[in-house]
Amino acid sequence: MAEIHELRSRFAAALSRMYGREVPAYTTLVDVTEQVNADFLAAHPASAERFGSIARVTAERHGAIRVGTASELRDVADLFAGFGMYPVGFYDLCDATPPVPVVSTAFRPIDPAELARNPFRVFTSMLTTADRRFFDADLQQRLEAFLARRHLFPDVLLALARRAADDGGLDEPQAQRFTALATAVFELSREPVDRAWYRELEQVSAVAADIGGVSGTHVNHLTPRVLDIDDLYARMTARGIAMIDRIQGPPRWAGPAVLLRQTSFRALAEARRFALPDGSVVDGELRVRFGEVEARGIALTPSGCALYDELLDADPANAHGLWDSRFPASEDELEKLGMGYFTYHDGVRAPIVYEDFLPRSAAGIFRSNLDRDTAAAPGEAGTVYDLGALAAIVGREVHDPYELYRRQQQRSGGPP
Ligand code: OOG
Ligand code: NI
Secondary structure, eight states: OOHHHHHHHHHHHHHHHHHHOOHHHHHHHHHHHHHHHHHHHHHOOOTTTTTHHHHHHOOOOOEEEEEHHHHHHHHHHHHHTTTTOOEEEEOOOTTSSOOOSSSEEEEEEEEEHHHHHHOOOOEEEEEEOTTTTTTHHHHHHHHHHHHHHOOSSSSSHHHHHHHHHTEEEEOOHHHHHHHHHHHHSSSOOOOEEHHHHHHHHHHHHHHHHHHHHSSSSEEEEEEEBOOOHHHHHHHHHHHTTOBBBSSSOOOOSSOOBBBBEEEEEOOEEEEEEEEOTTTEEEEHHHHHHOEEEEEBBBBBBBHHHHHHHHHHHHTTTTTTTTTHHHSOOHHHHHHHTBOEEOOOOOOOOOEEEOOOOHHHHHHHHHHTOOOOOOOOOSSSOOOOOHHHHHHHHSSOOBBHHHHHHHHHHHTTTTTO
16 A cells, blocks of 8 residues: 555655656756755755755655635645645735735645655645635626636545545555546646636736636646755856845844745746637747745744744845844754744754745745736725634644644653
8 A cells, every 4th residue: 555655755756747847947946956955965964954854855845736716725625635735824915015816825744754754735825706906796706607617626536535535545556546647637738728818817916817717727836945045046047047036035144044945936938828719729828837946944933933024024135134133043042032943852952844834935936926016906805814714615624833833842842
C-alpha cells in the first residue's frame, strides 16, 4: 500500500514535472535554487539544516490554485485530505492593498512528522462573487451561473481521495490513478476561452477573469524553497530574468531568519485559444502564471507577528535600521520575549519553522503579477468571511496556525 505521505510526495513531484513542461522558466528557477542550496549547505554545514533536512527542502514546494465557488472549495478540501493536507489559516485578500476579490486558506500537513516527510502545501483562493465592490448584481448572477455549469473534479478522483483518507493510503494501481488524475486537474486547459466574457471579467479583476473566465482550474505557480533568497535573487537577475523589484516579507538583516521571504518573476505570455462571438477560434496569449521562490525562518508567536507588522509598516526594507534596533537579534532573545516558537527535545532547543503564508506578502505576490490594480468600488463587502465562516464552507475545521505551533512547542516539553 502507498501511504498518504507517499501519495503526497508523488503528487508534489508529478505537479512539478507537469509545471516544468508548461512553464520552462520554472525549471530554470528550480535549477538555480538547487545550486544555491548546495552552495549554502557547503558553506554552512552545521546550520543549513536547522530549518529542515536538505531532503525535505529539496522536495519542498508550495502551489497556488484559485477556485470559484464554495462547492469547488469543498471538493478541493476532500481532494487534499486524500494527500494528508488540511486547511490552515484564513487570508482575506479583499481588504488588502490593492484588493483582490478572494478569500484564501492553505492546505498542508499539520503533524510535525508528516511535515518532515513532505510539507507540500497549496495556497487556495476562492472568488468572492457576492462582493458588491467588485461585482454588480447582474455580473454576479452571470458569473455564478457560469461557475455552476463547470465540474472541476471528476467523481472518481474524489472517491479515490476519500478512500485514501479513510484507509490511510491506496493500493499501488489506485495510488497511480489517484496521483495522475489529481495532477491532470491542475493542468492548463486547452479549451478555447470565451474572449468577450474573459475581457469583461478582466475589467473588474484579472484574478476574477483567471478564475471565472475559464472552464477549468490550474496551478498558478509552484514555489521551491531556497536557503539564501538574496543569493537566488542575484543569480536569477544575472541570468537576465526580470524579478519583481523586491523580496517580500522581512528584510535582509543580521538577526535570525523569521517567517517567510518570497520573491517572484513574471512568466512569459502563454499561448491560449480564444472563442469569438461569431463562433470562430483564434490564437492568443495570456500572462497569468509566474514563478516564485521562498525562504523560511522561525515561526513567530502573535506578539512576534505584531512586532513584525509594526516594523514592516515603519521601515519595510530596514533602510533606517529599525529592525536592528527593535527586533530580537537572536533566538535567545526571541525565546526570552516569547516571540518565537521552539521545541525542547532532550533539553536541546530548536526553532520551529514557519509553515504558513503572510497576508501582506500574498497581496504583494498577487499584485506583482497583475498588469493593473483592481479598484474596488466603495460599498459593502457582502458576505463577511473569517476562519469560522471558511470552516463552515469547507465543512471541516480550519486550523489556527498559532495553535498548531503552540501545541508542537508544548508537546516537546517547552513553555506553553
Ligand atoms: C496566490 C498568491 C499568494 C503566496 O505565496 O503568498 C501566494 C495566488 O496568486 O493565487 O501564493
Ligand atoms: Ni505563492
